[in-house]
Amino acid sequence: MSFIKLPCADFISILNPIARLACSNKKSNGVLEFARILITNKGGKLAAYASASNGGQSMARRIENFESDIDMLGEDKEVLLSGEKLLSIVSAYTSFDANEPVKISWDDFSENGGLITAKRSKMKIDTADPSAYPAPPKLNAEHSVLTIPLKRLQDVLVQARGSVAVNNSTRPAINGVNIKLNCSAKAISLTATDGYRVYDNKLDVTNSKNDFNIVIPTKLIDMIQGLKVSDASELVRLRCDTNSCEITFKSTLIRSQLLDNKFPDLSELFLNEPDWLMDLEQKDMADALGRLSAAIDKRLPAIELLIDDETQETHLRTVQGGKTLGEDYLKSKVTLKPENALSVNLNFLMQAVANVTSKVARIGQHPKDKYLVIQGDNETSRMIVLPLRT
Template sequence: MKVTIERSALVRALGHVQSVVERRNTIPILSNVLLQADGGALTLTATDLDIEISESAPADVAVKGAATASAVMLHDIVRKLPEGAQVRLTLVDDEARLQITAGRYEGSLAVLPDEDFPTLASDDMDVRFSMPAADLARLFAKARFAMSQEETRYYLNGVYLHPYADGDVKLLRAAATDGHRLARLDAPLPAGAEKAPGVIVPRKAVSELARLLDDAEETVEVAVSSSKIRFGFGAGYLTSKLIDGTFPDYERVIPKTNPNALRVDNKDFAAAVDRVSTVSADRTRSIKLALAADRLRLTVNNPEAGSALEELSVDYDGEPLEIGFNARYLLDVAAQIDGETATFRLADPSSPTIICDEEDERALYVLMPLRV
């Protein structure tokens, strides 16, 4: 293999694929990136056996071939090369080395046989559809904060993606919950997605997708089966195994009749919560919201650290109400609100509260209260 590629194209592709590689691997080849030079392009692939990311970049291929080398080391070398450098990669078979030259720089990395590199098969993905990258990015970006971190509840360690019909309106819905908070996002259902199974996209795949979707072209190609999902980004793709479990019936925890409506400036509310919760206990981060006519009082009393109080002018004409929340969860939801105003729908101090974005009717969040 002998290929020459522009430094920025190589560092961009390496940056996308190498992040999936685990820093500590018991299987040496999983620390490597697969380099395949053929047809005027260099294709780079990395995997941890659960997720596979691949991307192609234009290159001058003098001798086609393939090799694997340390993903982290190759990325570190290439990103430190001068801007605009032409990078030549040459496989020296008899030395089992990958030579790297750029200008006056010369280096080499050990290689492992490319035929030993594992790949995730995608032949069984019968359901295929296309959707705008912005829609897909929104679904995952606004739901991911609610994913569970508890490995014992593995079926909550991801985002549940499934088609949904609301009367005559057909939607692609994403949901995530950790049992204390819930995020539910909708997007128009793409043509071809009607028969897609409900799937749980794992936490790590969701994180990798967030980076890839930032640089994605306008449309993403999605292919899905009962065990795997693939997202195509023009010159690259991400394939991931799915979580083998049953996502709970999250609609059951969404209240239908919360009579008390609170409208508050989202930026002012988030800032007040952040200030008042500074003295709250680290474990629960509990904060009390006391509601009366057009007034919201936020208070924290921590016997070990101190107390704090702040009042906000709000739009509220419901019954007087005191309710407690985890301050960090309130801030996480506030960070998802794009509009100026957040709407809270409350029932009583022990019932779930709905939070909506007035400028995004297809986003809904639910928080469980705390005793304070």
């Protein structure tokens, strides 16, 4: 009987995301519903890994502290464990002490072919033959490399994700976030749109090689967000070619296919400075929009902004068929009063204001196309929201 034994804390922290990824496979590809445990022996040096894949993304995590029946002369051993059952056992073992040993053992590859034990607890688990498990995508020899603090990348990606399209079949590229690396400018730009709003931001980078222009899927974004940061300076490495991307952080390796990189060119939207209309307290604006979200037409959550340069106030009004459903007022530092009331989707405006991290939120309007531009004070990110009417 082969086995691997590891502390309960590692059993939970390492195998929880692995089991979840195995459970996320919705295509009923039997082998991808399993998590893989691999114990390698290279020159007498043992190493162990846990991995899973959903077909488009894969994750591998190194198991640092473990015991195994493999000796210095033994061969590599591996097994596939039912992702669904493994996730249930991981959840069940959270009550054990962090240092309590958890043993995973298996005799063969079959239903109930494995056993997971801790203290006096014994749990049977289905196993499968790992020889049928697909190899993850590998990068081309010519690829790009980028190193950046993970926390900075996570902060920007979580903001961009709110503007990503959902299952757009005619323009699949906008179902992800466009990332462009410009090594000479020492910067990356991140852009997302669903056709009705745009998120755009830039981050400075110091360590990069070979420009790239890629579109990463939301599933990869969610996996990046799941990485645990203990220090804001901790670095993550991205390696990309035209088809796939590798994310390396500490003992975790994530691989993902990329979306069609023919992302629409939205640079013209940011060529000209907008007409800045007013500055508001970000918190006051977010709070007012939150209150008004309780009084909207669910089918078309429209909100009108009537800017008064004499009273230095902004009148917020949710409407349905010309009738007022809710209203609020905000003190504003008005610099330019627009010709007409501004009418936009309240949910889109809420998301844009929520992305502002500074104390002050600036709202502007494109002089020709009349779309709204929302930006924080001294921030590099800009959000665009298309008007419902002009």
